[in-house]
Amino acid sequence: MTDAGSDSSDGLHRDTRLVVRGRPAHVPGAPLSEPITLASTFVADGTFEYGRWGNPTWTAFEDVVGALEHGLALAFSSGMAAVSAAIDVATTRAGRGDRSTLVVPDQAYSGTVTLLGDRGRPVDIADTEAVLSLVADNADEIAALWIESPTNPGLQVADIPALCAGARDLGVMTVVDNTFATPLGQQPLDHGADVVVHSATKLLSGHSDVLLGVAVTSDDELFAALDTHRRLRGATPSPFDAFLATRGLRTLAVRRDRASENAYLLAERLADHPAVAHVRYPGLVSDPGHQRASRLLDGFGTIVCVEFAGGPAAADALCGAVRLWVPATSLGGVESTLERRRRWPAESPNVDESLVRLSVGIENVEDLWADLDQALIATR
Numbered sequence: 001m002t003d004a005g006s007d008s009s010d011g012l013h014r015d016t017r018l019v020v021r022g023r024p025a026h027v028p029g030a031p032l033s034e035p036i037t038l039a040s041t042f043v044a045d046g047t048f049e050y051g052r053w054g055n056p057t058w059t060a061f062e063d064v065v066g067a068l069e070h071g072l073a074l075a076f077s078s079g080m081a082a083v084s085a086a087i088d089v090a091t092t093r094a095g096r097g098d099r100s101t102l103v104v105p106d107q108a109y110s111g112t113v114t115l116l117g118d119r120g121r122p123v124d125i126a127d128t129e130a131v132l133s134l135v136a137d138n139a140d141e142i143a144a145l146w147i148e149s150p151t152n153p154g155l156q157v158a159d160i161p162a163l164c165a166g167a168r169d170l171g172v173m174t175v176v177d178n179t180f181a182t183p184l185g186q187q188p189l190d191h192g193a194d195v196v197v198h199s200a201t202k203l204l205s206g207h208s209d210v211l212l213g214v215a216v217t218s219d220d221e222l223f224a225a226l227d228t229h230r231r232l233r234g235a236t237p238s239p240f241d242a243f244l245a246t247r248g249l250r251t252l253a254v255r256r257d258r259a260s261e262n263a264y265l266l267a268e269r270l271a272d273h274p275a276v277a278h279v280r281y282p283g284l285v286s287d288p289g290h291q292r293a294s295r296l297l298d299g300f301g302t303i304v305c306v307e308f309a310g311g312p313a314a315a316d317a318l319c320g321a322v323r324l325w326v327p328a329t330s331l332g333g334v335e336s337t338l339e340r341r342r343r344w345p346a347e348s349p350n351v352d353e354s355l356v357r358l359s360v361g362i363e364n365v366e367d368l369w370a371d372l373d374q375a376l377i378a379t380r
């Protein structure tokens with residue numbers, strides 16, 4: 001399913017880069033994988049000096065992600081650390097303190113929206129005209145257009161090329177949270193985005209055992225600003241987590257293909273199920289984001305959202321009745337998990353109270369369906 005496109009830099013397809021980048025040089029006796037370097041300090045005058053500034057195990061991870069996103073990557077201690085760094089750098093670049101507002105999707109990741117607080121101007125990110133007129137009408141107070149696509153958890157699909165071009169014309173920088181699509185699904189820097197961020201905790205690492213973030217840019221000044229931010233604020237990852245994330249990246253293409261196939265099948269069956277009021281999955285022809293996703297995204301992703309006529313009680317009943325699926329927050333692991341998002345007070349009120357976000361894993365899809373099918377009885 002992954003169209004592992006290539007570009008001119010090394011002539012390799014993206015799924016090959018996932019496997020071959022971030023490795024030590026092929027010399028006799030060298031390990032195949034970059035080892036975990038536990039060091040707070042390094043002998044002076046080398047590539048690495050102090051552990052808060054850089055570490056070879058981070059560099060391996062950054063090399064793989066940078067090669068996929070077509071930019072230079074910096075690892076952070078979590079997705080939110082990368083998000084915070086991008087917001088701070090955008091605000092500083094915009095200059096005067098009065099340009100501290102960010103336009104943000106009204107169903108974006110709740111952590112980003114909560115962090116922005118009054119500085120966030122929510123908008124339906126799928127409505128390109130509405131986004132760009134909001135930016136145009138307030139350009140003198142806006143530091144950046146924050147894009148998430150597909151959004152978490154609304155699965156709204158943004159027209160990233162149109163939004164980036166429009167914002168650039170208005171002198172406003174763009175940041176894309178690419179966590180859901182992964183760099184196999186889309187490469188926003190190629191469409192004019194200034195910075196891409198990821199929660200590498202999710203699909204990139206893929207095994208629910210790492211907290212990690214990453215920011216990527218192809219702009220030297222922005223890279224230097226993000227690097228300085230990381231050095232001074234100190235939101236640095238552990239070498240062990242960076243190692244695990246690189247190891248996870250090796251299988252991203254096959255994990256994502258399998259989980260996306262599973263998600264597609266489950267979305268189709270859920271859409272036909274009498275207990276389910278509404279299914280959101282960009283792969284469904286009936287989905288409002290389907291046409292745009294078909295044009296812009298390589299693969300429809302591993303997340304499916306369902307809403308119930310029976311409201312939050314029906315959603316909670318589903319989460320309580322599953323046996324194979326794990327009721328848990330977060331997403332993007334090899335194991336299938338689900339949760340009712342509005343159980344968190346910070347979740348956007350634009351998200352339906354009954355919405356259950358399913359993070360589809362790589363198990364056999366018939367086992368996943370059988371479990372959902374038996375658990376759906378509890379929702380009636």
Ligand SMILES: *Cc1c(COP(=O)(O)O)cnc(C)c1O
Pocket residue numbers: 078079080081083109111148152177179180198199200201202211212213
């Ligand atoms: C989880 C998530 C984040 C935050 O990442 P952490 O690694 O949990 O700090 C940011 N954006 C999106 C879209 C996410 O799903």
